[in-house]
Every structure is written in C-alpha cells, then in structure tokens.
Amino acid sequence: MTAASELDAIRLQSFFDRAAELAIPIAWRWQKHYASVTTDTGHVGFEFFDQSEPQASIRCSWSVDTPPGWEPVQEWFGDVFTWLDGHFKRSGGVPDGVEPGAA
Secondary structure (H helix, E strand, C coil): CCHHHCCCHHHHHHHHHHHHCCCCCCCCCCCHHHCCCCCCCCCEEEEEECCCCCCCEEEEEECCCCCCCCHHHHHHHHHHHHHHHHHHHHHCCCCCCCCCCCC
8 A cells, every 4th residue: 555545544443333233133133114025236335353363243234225223334334435436535545465445
C-alpha cells in the first residue's frame, strides 16, 4: 500500500468506537411481515474478529430486507463503506488482495 492510500487512523478508530457501541438482536421471532424470499439479489455485511486463539468473531450480513432492529448496523456499515470507497477511489484503487465490492 502506498503512502497515498494510507487510511486516516483517527477516522478508522472512530468507526471502531461506534461499532463497539452497537447493540442488535441476534435472533428475532418469525413474523410474516419480516419473512421474505428474494431472488436475484446479493447481500452486504462485515465480519469482526480478534487475534485470540480460538478466535472470537461475529459476522453480520443482510440483503434487501434488513432484520428488525439492525438499522443502526446498516447505517454504520453504509458510513464505513462510503468512507472507504471514497478513499480508495481518490488514492487510485484498493490494496493488493482486496476485492472491490466483496462483502
């Protein structure tokens, strides 16, 4: 990664700080208005993991129907994605080994 593509560490830390405050349900009751079957659509999401052994991790992903109560996560993810996308576009691309648009 070149100097021009280095991330602003303070801004990145602010995203991690926001993420540390997120609280979402990890299960929800099956309700007809939350139930859907989608076709021909992708999904977005992210995964956090630490460096311990065994590793602790959490993965969140969703498609067009965000699970109930996940709006703060969806907003946070959108902010992070917009920031990173703008950064990499300005710096000439993503680092080696990172697939653009991969979720």
